[in-house]
Amino acid sequence: MSRKLPKTVLPLAALLLVGALGWLWFAQPAPGSRPQVAIMTSLPIYWSEGADVALIASGQGEMPWVRGALEARYRLKPVDTLGAGDGRDPLAGIERLMVVQPRALSPQDNLVLDRWVMAGGHLFMVLDPLLTGQYSVPLGDPRHPVAVGLIPPVIERWGMELRFDETQPFAVSDVDVAGIAIPVAMAGEIHPLPGSGNGCRIDASRILATCTRGRGRITILADAALFEFPESERDHRDALMQLMVRAFE
Numbered sequence: 393m394s395r396k397l398p399k400t401v402l403p404l405a406a407l408l409l410v411g412a413l414g415w416l417w418f419a420q421p422a423p424g425s426r427p428q429v430a431i432m433t434s435l436p437i438y439w440s441e442g443a444d445v446a447l448i449a450s451g452q453g454e455m456p457w458v459r460g461a462l463e464a465r466y467r468l469k470p471v472d473t474l475g476a477g478d479g480r481d482p483l484a485g486i487e488r489l490m491v492v493q494p495r496a497l498s499p500q501d502n503l504v505l506d507r508w509v510m511a512g513g514h515l516f517m518v519l520d521p522l523l524t525g526q527y528s529v530p531l532g533d534p535r536h537p538v539a540v541g542l543i544p545p546v547i548e549r550w551g552m553e554l555r556f557d558e559t560q561p562f563a564v565s566d567v568d569v570a571g572i573a574i575p576v577a578m579a580g581e582i583h584p585l586p587g588s589g590n591g592c593r594i595d596a597s598r599i600l601a602t603c604t605r606g607r608g609r610i611t612i613l614a615d616a617a618l619f620e621f622p623e624s625e626r627d628h629r630d631a632l633m634q635l636m637v638r639a640f641e
Contacts, residue, residue, distance in 0.1 A: 398423050410471045411630060420470040422548035426463075426466050426467045427640070428485075428486065428488070429469070429488070429490055429640065430466070430468075430469045430486045430488070431462075431469070431470070431490040431491075432471050432473075432489070432491045432492070433490070433491070433494060433496060435492055435616065435619050436456060436527075437456050437457065437458040437492065438459050438470050441528050449485055450464070453460050457622060458619055458632065459485050459630050465527045465636070466640075467635065471483070471606065473501065474497070474501040475505075478524050483504065483508050483513070486513070487513060487515070487641045488514050489508070489513060490516045490517075491505075491516070491518070491596070492524070492619055493541060493616045495538055495554045497546075497563070498545040501544070502545055504547075506549060506598075508549075508608070509608035509609075510605055510606030511603050511606065514640050515608070516611045517611070518612075519541040519547075519554060519580065519612065519613075519614060520614070520615050521541050521554070521556035521580040521614070522539070522556070522578040525617075525620030529544075535632050542614075550592070550603055550605060551584060551592060551603075552583065552584060552585060552594075552603075552612070553582075553584075553585055554582055554614055556578075556580050556581070562578060564576070564577040564617055564621070565577070566593075567579075567595065569597045570595045570597075572631050572635060573631060574615075575627075577615065577619065579614055579617075580599070581598040581599070582598050582601045588617065592610075598614070599613060599614045599615055611639035615619060618631065618635075
């Protein structure tokens with residue numbers, strides 16, 4: 393037999409619902425107030441593989457889940473280089489930058505990146521020693537993501553080195569990284585260089601490091617599995633956003 397809720401419960405439930413909706417409204421920034429984030433990557437997380445760019449730009453094509461999640465909170469600006477040689481400054485006016493499994497950074501890119509951080513930029517860099525995702529373009533095709541992460545020399549300048557244990561299981565598992573459960577597969581390890589005294593905080597997992605340099609901040613993640621798998625959206629969207637808040641806010 394069904395029971396009726398006491399009348400006093402109904403106003404309370406309505407208040408709770410209004411409160412929850414209000415929280416969601418405050419948690420989702422208005423379009424005009426979203427901070428800008430520049431993004432440089434070889435992974436199909438801004439444009440999907442084989443994407444029809446015109447369709448996506450018109451809002452009709454399939455958008456990668458990572459881009460959709462990020463654009464709910466940030467305005468994204470894709471960049472192909474950090475230090476243009478023609479006098480342009482791709483990072484002019486940019487305070488937040490994501491560099492996710494990039495193609496080889498030029499010496500100019502490394503120099504610009506370090507100066508940009510020193511001047512107050514916030515960097516979230518993701519470097520994976522060995523990608524484990526499946527891609528439609530064959531390995532060796534220029535369009536294929538960088539399968540083996542290229543460690544830019546600026547990492548050493550920041551007092552860190554990335555190591556890779558080839559004997560670890562070739563499998564995806566959720567790992568607690570600074571209190572955030574993220575998928576990890578064939579991850580790297582971040583270690584401080586002896587005598588560096590860089591002031592970096594390296595998580596117990598050795599997959600995440602946070603450093604201050606000059607007036608800026610650097611967050612490094614030594615695995616890109618979170619960005620590789622479409623099914624990650626279901627279970628790891630919140631983890632992505634927690635990492636973003638940690639890096640940029």
